[in-house]
Amino acid sequence: MSLGLTGDQLPTSAGIGMRFQHHQAIVRELPAVGWLEVHPENYMGGGPHFRALETARREYPVSLHGVGLSLGSAEGIDPEHLRRWADLVRRIDPILVSEHLSWSISGGIYLNDLIPLPYTKEALAVFRRNLERMQEALKRQVLIENPSAYVAFRHSEMAEWEFLGELVRMTGCGILLDVNNLHVSAANLGFDPHQYLTALPDGMVGEIHLAGHTKRRLDDGSIVLIDDHGDVVDDPVWDLYAAALTRLGPVPTMIEWDSRIPPLDILVAEARKANAVAQATKANAVAFRSREANHARVA
Amino acid sequence: MPALPEVQAMFGETVRSPVPGRYGLLGDLVDRIERLDIYRNNTLITLGEALRTTFPVVGRLVGDDFFDFAARRFILACPPQRPCLFEYGVAFPDFLEGMPECAPLPYLGDIARLEWALNAVVTAPDEPALSPHHLVGLPEDTLSALTLRLVPSARYLTSPFPIDAIWRANQGDGTEIGAVDLKDGEVDLLILRLGDEAAMTELAPGEYHFLTALDGGLPLGTAAFEAATFDSTFDVGTSFARLLAAPVFAEIPALSTGVTVP
Numbered sequence: 390m391s392l393g394l395t396g397d398q399l400p401t402s403a404g405i406g407m408r409f410q411h412h413q414a415i416v417r418e419l420p421a422v423g424w425l426e427v428h429p430e431n432y433m434g435g436g437p438h439f440r441a442l443e444t445a446r447r448e449y450p451v452s453l454h455g456v457g458l459s460l461g462s463a464e465g466i467d468p469e470h471l472r473r474w475a476d477l478v479r480r481i482d483p484i485l486v487s488e489h490l491s492w493s494i495s496g497g498i499y500l501n502d503l504i505p506l507p508y509t510k511e512a513l514a515v516f517r518r519n520l521e522r523m524q525e526a527l528k529r530q531v532l533i534e535n536p537s538a539y540v541a542f543r544h545s546e547m548a549e550w551e552f553l554g555e556l557v558r559m560t561g562c563g564i565l566l567d568v569n570n571l572h573v574s575a576a577n578l579g580f581d582p583h584q585y586l587t588a589l590p591d592g593m594v595g596e597i598h599l600a601g602h603t604k605r606r607l608d609d610g611s612i613v614l615i616d617d618h619g620d621v622v623d624d625p626v627w628d629l630y631a632a633a634l635t636r637l638g639p640v641p642t643m644i645e646w647d648s649r650i651p652p653l654d655i656l657v658a659e660a661r662k663a664n665a666v667a668q669a670t671k672a673n674a675v676a677f678r679s680r681e682a683n684h685a686r687v688a
Numbered sequence: 689m690p691a692l693p694e695v696q697a698m699f700g701e702t703v704r705s706p707v708p709g710r711y712g713l714l715g716d717l718v719d720r721i722e723r724l725d726i727y728r729n730n731t732l733i734t735l736g737e738a739l740r741t742t743f744p745v746v747g748r749l750v751g752d753d754f755f756d757f758a759a760r761r762f763i764l765a766c767p768p769q770r771p772c773l774f775e776y777g778v779a780f781p782d783f784l785e786g787m788p789e790c791a792p793l794p795y796l797g798d799i800a801r802l803e804w805a806l807n808a809v810v811t812a813p814d815e816p817a818l819s820p821h822h823l824v825g826l827p828e829d830t831l832s833a834l835t836l837r838l839v840p841s842a843r844y845l846t847s848p849f850p851i852d853a854i855w856r857a858n859q860g861d862g863t864e865i866g867a868v869d870l871k872d873g874e875v876d877l878l879i880l881r882l883g884d885e886a887a888m889t890e891l892a893p894g895e896y897h898f899l900t901a902l903d904g905g906l907p908l909g910t911a912a913f914e915a916a917t918f919d920s921t922f923d924v925g926t927s928f929a930r931l932l933a934a935p936v937f938a939e940i941p942a943l944s945t946g947v948t949v950p
Contacts, residue, residue, distance in 0.1 A: 430771045434811035436841065437884035457771020463692040470771060495696035499768045500703050501738075502730045507717070511692050539723040543716075544689040577723075613723060 461492030507542035537616035812840035817935035832909030894922025
């Protein structure tokens with residue numbers, strides 16, 4: 390399976406998430422961003438929201454980033470929701486399509502959150518089956534995003550990156566690397582994000598997300614990072630982004646902002662900052678890869 | 689180790705428990721157990737925000753604290769089954785009416801129904817409407833036998849309370865409109881999408897009767913006869929033209945393609 394587009398169709402400058410609050414401003418001002426991303430769940434009706442998306446699509450590349458299909462659900466995925474997804478893909482012709490390494494539905498109830506899985510062989514089989522159904526229905530390669538997590542299951546049998554790597558190998562899916570999620574999970578669960586980056590399969594990261602998070606002190610005094618997409622990108626996340634680009638090369642990147650949504654120009658400024666980091670990293674990346682190639686030859 | 693269906697069922701129960709801190713067997717499966725409450729918070733807060741987006745006037749009428757309380761109870765009792773949250777909350781009006789605390793606001797349920805209708809027409813699927821020119825030249829008996837369907841972007845509502853006035857008094861800062869007199873009594877409303885906005889307009893009693901009869905499947909002639917019997921001031925020509933222009937009725941494909949309707 391392929392991305393369904395050629396390299397020159399992929400945006401080279403950073404995009405932003407389009408939310409209802411910015412519909413008017415985006416179609417009026419046409420801000421200088423490389424592309425737009427939306428949650429398909431918000432555009433599965435008709436009327437002004439869908440029309441705004443159609444209008445924006447005429448001006449920008451658009452990607453569809455699902456939050457509700459619940460690919461990790463043992464009970465399978467909702468065929469009606471998948472049908473509406475496929476319909477939206479047909480009408481919008483997105484440049485990229487993605488969903489999450491998580492689940493949201495149990496017993497037919499939608500919990501409206503992206504809940505982590507135990508990384509077991511059983512969960513891998515479940516996720517594989519659901520993801521294959523999605524890719525078949527959309528006739529697209531789907532990018533799967535690493536989740537932010539507050540807890541980890543003791544009975545996991547592999548690391549998250551191994552789980553993602555297996556999915557890539559078995560289904561041909563790609564990876565959406567959310568650098569903020571990686572930072573949040575690494576801090577909350579106590580693992581090394583750089584080890585995660587090193588372990589990602591080569592050439593399979595098709596998109597990067599950047600977002601803000603909140604630090605909260607729990608009753609026991611411990612600090613937990615909450616992935617609320619409600620702030621500018623934090624400095625350690627920018628550093629990790631630079632490290633990710635050094636490891637991966639250029640990857641289409643976008644800024645997510647979902648709570649306490651600011652004026653559009655703040656998002657545009659964050660996208661510009663991402664471009665600057667990508668620009669500064671380019672030279673390093675070339676040096677890094679040629680060094681790796683040298684190592685490979687030596688080995 | 690429990691299988692994935694059990695893990696997910698346990699997680700769902702923890703998230704949807706009436707109080708935080710109920711981890712059950714799930715507590716043995718995760719590290720940092722107390723952080724499970726973050727998931728419960730996320731679910732309750734984000735679904736509460738979705739309800740507040742759909743029911744802002746209910747929020748103004750009952751205040752933030754009571755709205756949060758009612759929303760939480762509703763989310764636990766009637767959680768969403770689908771991820772499109774603009775479709776979540778159809779049962780909230782009935783739920784509010786069933787809460788004893790809401791008894792002092794007898795119109796609250798109908799205000800919630802009005803807000804649900806306004807939300808539903810804005811996000812309704814786009815469907816072609818029946819245009820007056822589709823009906824030009826139809827023989828009288830064909831016209832009379834027509835059955836019509838409403839477009840998804842048009843709804844109607846009746847209430848024993850002046851809910852349109854209450855709703856308007858709770859827009860903006862609400863200072864421009866005086867107090868609403870509940871004795872102004874009942875209102876029949878047509879709610880529809882005009883351009884990008886939801887709009888409401890009052891229907892005469894006969895018009896409301898006509899519209900519900902048509903929506904119930906009665907042919908145009910019968911619906912007009914019943915409406916005129918109910919309300920002697922009802923004039924089918926005027927009202928039908930007004931509803932057609934709104935637009936309220938869905939296109940009849942056989943008419944728009946010029947095929948004769950049997």
